[in-house]
Amino acid sequence: MTTQKLDTSVRAIRHWLARSVKSLGNHSDRLNAINVFPVADGDTGSNLYLTARAGHDAVSKLESDDIGGFLEVAARAAMESARGNSGTLLAVFLSGLSEPWQGQERLTAPLLALGLERAKVRSWSALSEPVEGTMLSVINALALAAASTLMHLKVDKDSRAALDTLLTQMTQAARLAVKGTESTLPSLVKAGVVDAGAVGMLVIVDELCAAIRNERTEFDDYEGFHGYSVQDPHVHFDFEEIEGVEVMCTVTLDALGAATLRGQLDALGNSVIMSPVNQLEEDTYRWRVHVHVEDPEAALDLIRQQGNPVNISVTDLCIHDG
Template sequence: MNVKIHANSQAMAKWLERVVKSLGNHSDRLNAINIFPVADGDTGSNLYLTARAAHDAISKLETDSIGEMLTMASRAAMESARGNSGTLLAVFLAGMAEPLCGVERLTAPLLATALERGKVRAWSALSEPVAGTMLSVMEVAANVARRTHRASSLEPASKAALTEILEAICVAAEDAVVATESELGVLHEAQIVDAGAVGMLIILDELRGALQGHVIDPDEYAQFHGYDIQDPHIHQGVSNGSGVEVMCTINLDALGAATLRGQLDALGDSVIMSPVNPTNEGYRWRVHVHVPVAEDALNAIRGVGSPVNVSITDLCTHDG
């Protein structure tokens, strides 16, 4: 079976380039249906800006190692991550990079392992992960990749086996997006799918497109409930409450990280903490939390270290 596919570091760099372009094209529609965890209408923008930071970091990198490239991309994405969705994308890329260290060509078993690591890192980063979101798409993709690889009769290192997995995960991811509407009550009530889940599907579709060298038809997403409605934005009709999003980067040892996570869990929600890279005394961590009052979170953060790259965003602001 002669399969046209490219799976080296250049193809993976092309993937990130395509993701930036596609998320940019879809950002307005993703913003329009962004109502969970808060209806602030910025999921599309956050995914796009985070992906752009990842791609910019490796745009001039010359390496044959897929893992090295994705590690650099994920660290840049983490430092510049925007919102829940952007942070989880950065964490997912960091997880994918781990088993690909020194790898020059992606294969079916390596992709299955990379998707599994990305899923685990993303689910673990959240204090209270919620199904019916982009996490569910990550999980379905990883599970289907593993099952497809184990059941395949094809040579594991062959291009045909990689094509088989790529096709399987994209079909399954699409089904997972449809399922989000029934998994989360707020989505079911609004009769829409989850914005972050659609964004994750776009990212996986572009992976398949980049490796196989074909263009993804943007009209295929029109089937999703609410996705063809842009004006007015659906999120504008959803009650959003109040509060702020606080993000920062901070150096912490294991005890400091555990202490801070516990304190932030008590103060707010949507707590995401993920290591960016190792330091002499622990790790550099990216921190994300939604709280009623920013100073409460900042006091807790300053109590364990010295934060940098601090950003505070009003959750009532509608960017869409």
């Protein structure tokens, strides 16, 4: 390909978000079917799609030349409407990616590498107990590949050729990370599948690269991932009965309140994710909170001790049929 085709403006970011929504919708049934971690509730594909759509819709009519500011608006909307573990991590990823891009009109290889590194730090720190073999592994691989590629580039780092090289290395690293999930988590090994969230993140990465390159996205090689060519791999796995609920909300907290709440939720449940949505004052942020618990009222009581939760959702953790 010719690197002159690359689109590095807000237009590319807009196209990326739109394409991600479409492709996540197309892949949602398969992603749901292989969703066995952290709980086999068969909704990773749906959660990623709905979260991405919320981000896209927020900027569908937004006019801006600032790639970071544009993506920040999408990320904030995605965070406020995030669904599940995977949707929340997607929103955190977008938010982290946008931070070093603030005030920039064009995406370059160094800016992309900085964004991926920030997205990695934000994503890993959002979880109380981050786990390898998930979306986090793909995000980590992206950041490492970008940093390593940038370090060894023989061309001008701000050139289109440099960005094109970075995109190629990112997609290769992401695919290796997805394949790695096949043998990382015992539940995935037993089910004979790759991690659903990891594949979902690969869809998003592939669409980013394709949007910048003005190319079609190819998904044929996804058939090589364990379980992804099977319509209902749930039949390969004996699922235990799932009890409990997923509680999500947004709450305004200072640093002490956030740290206190995280510790309390860690003691009460699991799959705790807390990430700032936006800053209100010097030490106060709006936080998006996610936790799996047996009793939703117990979790909400702890949250209310620290602040006033809004945008509350309580979802049963149950196995779906598709």
